[in-house]
Amino acid sequence: MRSFRITALLFAAVMLSFNTGCTQESPESKVDEPTAVAATETTAESKELDLSKLSTFELSSEDLHDGVWDTVITKTANGENRSPQLSWKPVDGASCYAVFMIDTSAGNWLHWKSVTDSETVLPAGWAPQSEYVGPYPPSGTHDYEIYVLALKEKPERIKGAFDNSNPKMLEYAKEIDGKNEDNIISYGHLMGTYTHGE
Known part of the structure; x- marks a missing residue:
């Protein structure tokens, strides 16, 4: 010693x-x-996209209660691996909406990446399995955040590795905003937790 x-x-x-x-x-x-x-x-x-420069709209989900996501949306033994119900009011000038669910506790693990065709009410299970995989934390409590971006025009492609870590998620979001930085009109945001074993 x-x-x-x-x-x-x-x-x-x-x-x-x-x-x-x-x-x-x-x-x-x-x-x-x-x-x-x-x-x-x-x-x-x-x-990176500066979210503080964008206006926001109210986003709600019937699958989020007291800041905790319902087990039914998870990819666990007790879950059904179905995308949560979402709703928001139409945003003036938006032709479509990009929807993301990110586990910010795990290097921005991308659980959901979809683009709507102007729908503003997404029923439970709306997203196909190729675009959604529910929370499945290996241990502890994780933060799962949903962002809905109101877009003037649908982007040609949206970067982000599905069901994988995406440390550069805000850079990808800035690309969606376009060269003129005006394609994202506003956004809605929800955050909830899910704990391993629940």
């Missing part, structure tokens, strides 16, 4: 001297570093 502590202290001392050596740079390089970091952050931000 003592030899481990001595080794750890020596390693820390070496790293400290290494870091001290790295900080002895010319004044020009010190000025340039923050600018480079800021530019990287700006570029990363510009790739």
